[in-house]
Amino acid sequence: MDNSNWTSVSHFVLLGISTHPEEQIPLFLVFSLMYAINISGNLAIITLILSAPRLHIPMYIFLSNLALTDICFTSTTVPKMLQIIFSPTKVISYTGCLAQTYFFICFAVMENFILAVMAYDRYIAICHPFHYTMILTRMLCVKMVVMCHALSHLHAMLHTFLIGQLIFCADNRIPHFFCDLYALMKISCTSTYLNTLMIHTEGAVVISGALAFITASYACIILVVLRIPSAKGRWKTFSTCGSHLTVVAIFYGTLSWVYFRPLSSYSVTKGRIITVVYTVVTPMLNPFIYSLRNGDVKGGFMKWMSRMQTFFFR
Template sequence: MNKENQSSVSEFLLLGLSKQPQEQRIFFLLFLSMYLATVLGNLLIILAISIDSHLHTPMYFFLSNLSFVDVCFSSTTVPKMLANHILGSQAISFSGCLTQLYFIIVLAYMDNFLLALMAYDRYIAVCHPLHYTTKMTPQLCALLVAWSWVIANLHALLHTLLMALLSFCEDNTISHYFCDVVPLLKLSCSDTYLNDMMILIVAGLLMIAPFIFILISYIFIACAVLRVPSTKGRWKAFSTCGSHLVVVSFFYGTIIAVYFNPSSSHSAEKDTAATVLYTVVTPMLNPFIYSLRNKDLKGALRKVIGRTIFYTQ
């Protein structure tokens, strides 16, 4: 059939995670619980950091930005899926699909950049403690985050515009619970060579470069920690680094598995499972891994919760 004879779709159908009604109800309750935990946990982190003046440092500045991004990240995909279940509809408009795609890319890369900035902050704090205050100034931290937003938005705009130029014909069924790059490319009846090249080259560079930067930073941190004479001090530092690296590996591993493999190796089930990990599970776990093991932040959270209880009485 010629492309000219094929009709252009005006909306897509998101199949979600399961076609079985019983499983759909289970997934609805599970995702609702995870989303509420994500929003509550990350908003508490932001509130605690903003209220406690002792936490107005570069590390907590980056952490509050990460929490904000994680809330937005989950809010880009999960509420739409929950609303579709309640309304009994699977439809999303073409413009709504591209809008969702744009924000997913922006927020995914902001997560990526913020993880690298947090690693750089820890590198300066551990390896150059005497110069920490002069190197990690508030102006520099704000500038680094601002440039991260600019790069992430420009990158998302590139992929969204390239996607908008493609033709989508009769098949409008997406075997996913949100509009993602790989499922959309599979539905296109146009040549997707340019899109694939941009994913491998531009997206690969912007994703892999921060990951390599994080690994190098932690190699230097590990070398510095090994010189610490106290065994207890070394173990505490390695434990903190280990938690960070677990989340980094979790985040990057799932993204690489979805986006940087040959198209022939993709399956809807594997891609969906991987994207659930980095769009829902990781944002939910970040407050616990990065924050709740921190004594200063625990104290700030107790103050916030204590004030909330006091004012509600």
């Protein structure tokens, strides 16, 4: 392409999920409701864990961090998406776009690492129950959470820097509801070989490494569970992992489908739909998945609701 057609854009236009005018109000209402459920549900999990001393153990420390990450993850994209639905220009600045890309990657990878840490917690709890408190000390938990944050920011810095090196054509329309990596790479005038290479190497190591760690943890857990003589005992032990496994399956399934495919086979329409699942739907469902399948969380929530009811209606 002739260099005269290249431009250093000052802003991008986010086309959103749909360009049909009749779909804008229903989309706004649906995503506003989902965002409200996500924020309130995850805040309830955090508040419950902070207010219940018996939940101040590694498992729930990690769960509260997952809930906080879900709030930040969704807040990176949904408020802007809701704003552009009724905006006549649908504009996001170049700097704002890179910032959104950075925080989106950061919180997505942070969720990836926290899910891996939670798998390690389940492994220690089931495979080494008598040494649980000695192995997973409060200091180790803090170090693991800090490491999750540090690695997530480094990963986000790398990929945002590479996106910042791309040159964009006069057509600055992003066929997405946020500044997604692949959507930006699609409209770039320059080669995206290095970006794609880093996604499929460094990115794959980060994601598949965490997933392999989770898989290995559960392989060890399954071996221990199979040694339990009674079927009831096996089910009771393994059921403590059900919530985590459900979240892992949804998160990694959708994430892998979107990013670990050749750029040439990337479908903008399908990509938008799948992205909605892991950026909006999964964070919204996480509090319900953990509440419904976890007796401690469910019991603590009922006690908390009872205290609130007594406080307001006494």
